[in-house]
Amino acid sequence: MALPIAIFIFVVIQSFPAILEPFVVSARKYRPQTFKDVVGQESITNTLLNAIENNHLAQALLFCGPRGVGKTTCARILAKKINQDGTEREDEDFAFNIFELDAASNNSVDDIRSLIDQVRIPPQVGKYKVYIIDEVHMLSQSAFNAFLKTLEEPPKHAIFILATTEKHKIIPTILSRCQIFDFKRITVKDASEYLKYIAQQQGIEAEESALHIIAQKADGAMRDALSIFDRVVSFSGKQLTRKAVTENLNVLDYDTYFTGTDLILENNIPELLVLFNKTLSLGFDGHHFITGLASHFRDLMVCQHPETLVLLEVGEDVQKHYQEQAKKTSKAFLLKAIDMANDCDLQYKTSKNQRLLVELTLMKLASITFDGDLPAGGQEKKKPDFLIPASHFATREVNNGNRSAAPKTNGTTPKDVEKTVEKPTEAPAPQEVAVQEPKEDYQPAKKIQIKAPEKRVSGLSLSSIKAKKAHEQTKAPELPHEELPREPFSELDMQQHWDDFVHVLEKKGRKILASNLQADVPKLKNENTIWIELPNSTMKKEVEREQSLMLDHLKQKLNNYSISLYITVNEEVAKKFAFTPEEKYQKLKEKNPAIDLLRQEFDLDF
Numbered sequence: 001m002a003l004p005i006a007i008f009i010f011v012v013i014q015s016f017p018a019i020l021e022p023f024v025v026s027a028r029k030y031r032p033q034t035f036k037d038v039v040g041q042e043s044i045t046n047t048l049l050n051a052i053e054n055n056h057l058a059q060a061l062l063f064c065g066p067r068g069v070g071k072t073t074c075a076r077i078l079a080k081k082i083n084q085d086g087t088e089r090e091d092e093d094f095a096f097n098i099f100e101l102d103a104a105s106n107n108s109v110d111d112i113r114s115l116i117d118q119v120r121i122p123p124q125v126g127k128y129k130v131y132i133i134d135e136v137h138m139l140s141q142s143a144f145n146a147f148l149k150t151l152e153e154p155p156k157h158a159i160f161i162l163a164t165t166e167k168h169k170i171i172p173t174i175l176s177r178c179q180i181f182d183f184k185r186i187t188v189k190d191a192s193e194y195l196k197y198i199a200q201q202q203g204i205e206a207e208e209s210a211l212h213i214i215a216q217k218a219d220g221a222m223r224d225a226l227s228i229f230d231r232v233v234s235f236s237g238k239q240l241t242r243k244a245v246t247e248n249l250n251v252l253d254y255d256t257y258f259t260g261t262d263l264i265l266e267n268n269i270p271e272l273l274v275l276f277n278k279t280l281s282l283g284f285d286g287h288h289f290i291t292g293l294a295s296h297f298r299d300l301m302v303c304q305h306p307e308t309l310v311l312l313e314v315g316e317d318v319q320k321h322y323q324e325q326a327k328k329t330s331k332a333f334l335l336k337a338i339d340m341a342n343d344c345d346l347q348y349k350t351s352k353n354q355r356l357l358v359e360l361t362l363m364k365l366a367s368i369t370f371d372g373d374l375p376a377g378g379q380e381k382k383k384p385d386f387l388i389p390a391s392h393f394a395t396r397e398v399n400n401g402n403r404s405a406a407p408k409t410n411g412t413t414p415k416d417v418e419k420t421v422e423k424p425t426e427a428p429a430p431q432e433v434a435v436q437e438p439k440e441d442y443q444p445a446k447k448i449q450i451k452a453p454e455k456r457v458s459g460l461s462l463s464s465i466k467a468k469k470a471h472e473q474t475k476a477p478e479l480p481h482e483e484l485p486r487e488p489f490s491e492l493d494m495q496q497h498w499d500d501f502v503h504v505l506e507k508k509g510r511k512i513l514a515s516n517l518q519a520d521v522p523k524l525k526n527e528n529t530i531w532i533e534l535p536n537s538t539m540k541k542e543v544e545r546e547q548s549l550m551l552d553h554l555k556q557k558l559n560n561y562s563i564s565l566y567i568t569v570n571e572e573v574a575k576k577f578a579f580t581p582e583e584k585y586q587k588l589k590e591k592n593p594a595i596d597l598l599r600q601e602f603d604l605d606f
Helices: 002-015 042-053 071-081 109-119 141-152 188-201 208-218 222-236 242-249 254-265 269-281 286-302 316-326 331-347 354-366 390-399 414-420 462-474 491-507 511-517 537-545 547-558 571-575 581-591 594-601
Strands: 060-064 098-102 129-134 158-164 179-182 431-435 446-450 529-534 564-569
Touching (some): 042 179, 060 071, 071 098, 098 109, 109 141, 188 208, 254 269, 254 316, 269 354, 286 316, 286 331, 286 354, 331 354, 581 594
Parallel strands (some): 129 158
Antiparallel strands (some): 431 446
16 A cells, blocks of 8 residues: 555656745846846956956955845855866755855954954865955954954965945945945846846746836846745746736826826826826825826936937837827927926925825916927817916906906097006016007007016126116205205204104114113204214124115105214213113112112122
């Protein structure tokens, strides 16, 4: 009976080999074994091959770059390559010659000292002992210092390969002792080509656009691309489609942005908002939508020129769709659309109503081409329900609320009509409104010019000089200085109006200037000169800066336009201006004698 059972087990094993074979992730299964298999790092692999062939390899190498680009893989390939002499077995991996140290968990001085002790022992098989220290930037300062001497003068049989993602954290003394190789991020094209090769090896039918989405999601890391590939294959099986990839990776499909751009070009705001709401209902946030739309506009801009078409990292089928939609858009539209979408991106995190911010941006985007070019068919565009032309508001002003009919003059002249029309407080540009005469006395339509308010200009520009000259010409002519009134006034009247002006300043909140003007009682130096004495030069400068306001007030109230102000500084008062506590108490005592009784009652001291 034992023999039939053994035969049965053998048949089961042969029929279901996958039961006994564990699954190996693609990042390990397809890990490059030679320099030719490394993706996207041709310059570095060629340099290392030439160094090995010419016996020009340094004993300390530093591999730095982003994660998942092949730093550790190249270090292992290099360690095997330098020990090969043609006499070894095909499956020889020189495991006894390669030592890998994770500096993230072995970063102390004792770990480095243990490594230095191992370096002294020569290899038993092969020519070199290779020490690969991964995440070397995690070593402590003391560990770096302990490693310096060995790294500078290692034994002839030892080669150190340091790998890190953060080169800036390595001390300069280590960097100066190493030959540095900067690994670059893997391009979307190279990653998608390698994924296509792996899909063929596994018998998977994959759409090119689906592989491009995986490569873009990996963000330049081949290991991440392979991990995403395994996850999507587990989800979709042997048929890898773009729809399955977008659903599994939670990314918006290209079709969403193509549809949204078409709605923007058609000025179809209602359907555009419905599309945005549908996107939110799928679990995406508004920030993801608006940043993707900005990238879509950027890709359309890239398609405008054949020279920049290489910057479009998509599949051939999607690239054709981009080129077709790029023909419908103008450069001016795309520049403005990218600017609006980028502004929304910057304001999104600080906005309290983020959905409204995105919806407002979409409405603005759909309004860019409303008053612009005609569509491709040459037909006039239909006005969106959400847009109201500016002329509507000007017509409403003239008609006094009647939108349906133009204003009638009822026999009045155009000049009379101009008097009845109120100028709008704010208008973006001059509006022209046709005024029709009654049918019984028909005349050609007259036009009323409604002028917009003058635009403010900078005080330091040439436009401001012209504006000032125009303003001076429109001002009423001033009387000669000799004809201005010069009525005599008394010192008491002058002081009364002076106090009134100080009270006006206090009501306006200008308490500092009001306090400076109350520092002394003004007096008449002569019949037209007012003299005030201030305790310091700072107060004098403050009063001189604002004296024109006060003089204008006094000239009008006293009806004398020859008044001038004479300001002096009393040095003795200036020295005594900062009172001591005793002097302050005496001043308060003079104003209110009851303060002294309060001090005696409670036995207070300074």
